[in-house]
Amino acid sequence: MGEIKLMKGNEVLAEAAIRCGCDGYFGYPITPQSEVMETLMAREPWKETGMVVLQAESEVASINMVYGAAATGKKIMTSSSSPGISLMAEGISYLAGAELPCLLVNVQRGGPGLGTIQPSQADYFQAVKGGGHGDYKLIVLAPSSVQEMNDFVDLGFELAFKYRNPAMILADGAIGQMMEKVELADYKPRWTKEEVVEKNGGWATTGKPSSRKKNVITSLEMASNDMEVRNINLQAKYRKMEEEDVRYEAIQCDDAEFILVAFGTAARVCQKAVEVARAKGLKVGLLRPITLFPFPKTIIKELARKAVGFLSVEMSAGQMVEDIKLAVYDAGSNARVNYFGRMGGIIPTPTEVVEALEDKFSWELSYGVKRSY
Amino acid sequence: MDIQDIIKPENLVYQKTKLLTDTPMHYCPGCSHGVVHKILAELIDEMGLQDKSIGVAPVGCAVFAYNYIDIDWQEAAHGRAPAVATGISRVNPDAFVFTYQGDGDLASIGAAEIMHACNRGENILVIFINNGIYGMTGGQMAPTTLEGMVTATTPNGRNVELNGYPMRITNLIAQLPGTSYVTRQSVHTAGGVRKCKKAVKKAIQNVLDKKGTSFVEVVSTCNSGWKLSPVASNKWMEENMIPYYPLGDMKDSVKGEHSEN
Incomplete structure (x- = not known):
């Protein structure tokens, strides 16, 4: 400890x-x-x-x-x-x-x-x-x-x-x-x-010994073909991150019909909102992305198979909601994705979040089914 | 006598330093960059600094400096070389770190970075190529462009009412207590090359002795930007640039002292 x-x-x-x-x-x-x-x-x-x-x-x-x-x-x-x-x-x-x-x-x-x-x-x-x-x-x-x-x-x-x-x-x-x-x-x-040279001497400017070629740190390529190759390699690296290093926390999502998605301070608020909503008999869970890139698309796709709706709770005008929509769309799900948030330095309260959930999903809550389009 | 009889080790008086790579230089014929590169490469070799040297290349004509001198290099964003060099030097106090910057890079977009690096007395060498013009982007006005000088963005000549005055930034640098050695040189004559090499050597030694920032301005030609032949450029530089940017040492003291200049 x-x-x-x-x-x-x-x-x-x-x-x-x-x-x-x-x-x-x-x-x-x-x-x-x-x-x-x-x-x-x-x-x-x-x-x-x-x-x-x-x-x-x-x-x-x-x-x-x-x-x-x-x-x-x-x-x-x-x-x-x-x-x-x-x-x-x-x-x-x-x-x-x-x-x-x-x-x-x-x-x-x-x-x-x-x-x-x-x-x-x-x-x-x-x-x-x-x-x-x-x-x-x-x-x-x-x-x-x-x-x-x-x-x-x-x-x-x-x-x-x-x-x-x-x-x-x-x-x-x-x-x-x-x-x-x-x-x-x-x-x-x-x-x-010695450890720096051993770990990073292959690329870092550690001072050129006669035993290796000079290391040059640059982002410049004058030939478009070379610059495209650089970009392709970068994109491959980003895909690898998406495969290997997605992190998230799923709280009470197993039986949830509605998933709150929130990170950082908003996720703290939503943890309480889940309690408030559950006390009212609403089956609500929280998905908390820990890595925002790579974004936890796969778990959202899985949840979208049975969830009725997602509510992205953000201290912004609604930015992450776009990534949730893309993942739900990719899953071919007709779960509805909504946003609730406050701006300008205001932190939403748990009660506000639950009220927003009830308001934005009032149709689904009344009929208990997914809306079809 | 056959030429082969002359090419013998005992007759060798000068050779290209091995630190200068065989990559063909992209600089225009007549440009000062190649000579200053050669001076740097020779000194790094002669002073045994290859494995300690980390160069910082600018944005501008010298953006590809890393192709020509066989040491580790970093390419900096436009004007940021002194900040990049600060980062390198602070976490690698035993390295010999230098920036190589043009007038647009150092005196315009990077004015804040060079002032503060020099003011902190970063233990680095700054090579400042002043040719009074933006060469790489096609000959636009630089802060050091002379009054009345025609450039792509001052087609009727630099008008000080509109564009302000040619900046003697090296004189400002000399006022900063973080600098130890501040000098202005040129490489348009054989004598100038020798003096410049001596100045750069002293500046490097100051960095090795941890005396603070050493700053070497080289008043340079840009015959392409000036639209003059290499020979005419040298003459124009002598007649116009050097009177406004006079050569010589501006400060030679220890870090922490204010210049008398």
């Missing part, structure tokens, strides 16, 4: 980074995640593990520092919140294009624009569909507890290096700011110079 503490989600990100053997953090302050760098600076991990922490002049600079450091084969991370992630979009596209493993954290706040500092999930599209230019995907992990803020740092690095791809923890201001009990991971030593 690891050390148990009461901590803020943002503080846990910092603590988990130090403990998992992270080599460097580059960031820029932005609410509601500034505690990540503040915690790191107070902890001074360079004295303890040798981990580097640097405050950059902008998010544009910090993501490019991540690029440079990650390209040397080390464990590198940054964190920010929505407007900062938009500034990083260029660098994230380059990281994906050059296939560099690294860990990004978005503690989302409400948008668009300067928006609000309150929690939101409105960066779903930006995180799972690319966000920057070109065809690329991030591995996107959605924590719904402070414990998962801890666990996903190590998992994020593991998946990032497995695929040589940036991974993102897509949290929100509520998970970042709230305090919960957390079991911290044990310390893992940072990779030694």
Whole structure:
């Protein structure tokens, strides 16, 4: 059993980074995640593990520092919140294009624009569909507890290096700011110079010995044929992620007629909503995607065979609902897919979710059958 | 005497450094890039730094620098090379890290990144090629384009009322306490090449000695962008560029000191 503490989600990100053997953090302050760098600076991990922490002049600079450091084969991370992630979009596209493993954290706040500092999930599209230019995907992990803020740092690095791809923890201001009990991971030593060369020397810029050809980190191909091959390889990698690394949690879905689909803070609300609905005699379950990319399509398809309806509950105008619709459509199911959510930094209540379910599926609830089209 | 009698090891006075690859360079004949690449490759070889060197290539004409010098390289986004180099250097303090940037990359889109990297005194070498024009994209105005100079986006000459003034960014860099050695050189004459090599060598040694950021501007020609022959370009540079961007050391001190300049 690891050390148990009461901590803020943002503080846990910092603590988990130090403990998992992270080599460097580059960031820029932005609410509601500034505690990540503040915690790191107070902890001074360079004295303890040798981990580097640097405050950059902008998010544009910090993501490019991540690029440079990650390209040397080390464990590198940054964190920010929505407007900062938009500034990083260029660098994230380059990281994906050059296939560099690294860990990004978005503690989302409400948008668009300067928006609000309150929690939101409105960066779903930006995180799972690319966000920057070109065809690329991030591995996107959605924590719904402070414990998962801890666990996903190590998992994020593991998946990032497995695929040589940036991974993102897509949290929100509520998970970042709230305090919960957390079991911290044990310390893992940072990779030694030799270990970095052994693991990543085949591609990383570790300094060219005479025994190998030079390693060049780039996303540039002047010949269209070569660039298409690069793209084909990237897409093959993303398909492999879909085959091997989908993660989700299904709660009371076995007998459910209605499935709530929600991640992060919205999933916490929906856990309570399931209880409220069940107490009213409604057969409701919760599917909580943990990886938003790769999206848990297969389980949705399976559930769509017998479920009457899906309600996507999001702290946005309805983004993930599109992916649920695609999966249900792929399954050839006539289960109906609806959305309920709040925007602008408002977290829906469990009662609101149950009322929305009853309202949007009033026809199905009255007749107890699937609507045919 | 037959030529074969002359080609003997004992008669060898100069050869292409082995760190310069045999890849044909894409640079236009007359361009300064090739000479500066050669200087860098020679010094990395002579100073025994091949396995410690990580170069950061820019966006601009030198985007393919990684094809020509046989070391590990990273290709940066436009203007971001100093941030990329910061990341590399911070987690690899024993590496010799350098950026190689043009005027659009360094003085325009990457102005924030170069200022802050130099201000932090990142232990890196910056090579700054200033030819007063965007070569790669077809000869548009750069921050360093001279007043009245014709480019694709200043077809009637740079008008300072509209476009602002040619920027002497190296003078600004010299003011930053994070820099230790800041100099402006050229490679359009044999003497210039020798001086420039000496300056780059000193700059590299400063990085190895962890003295902070060393910055070498090379006032360069872009005969394609300037629409001049290589020889006429050298002359035009001497008559127009160098008076505005005078050659010589601007700062030679230790990190933390403000320049007198």
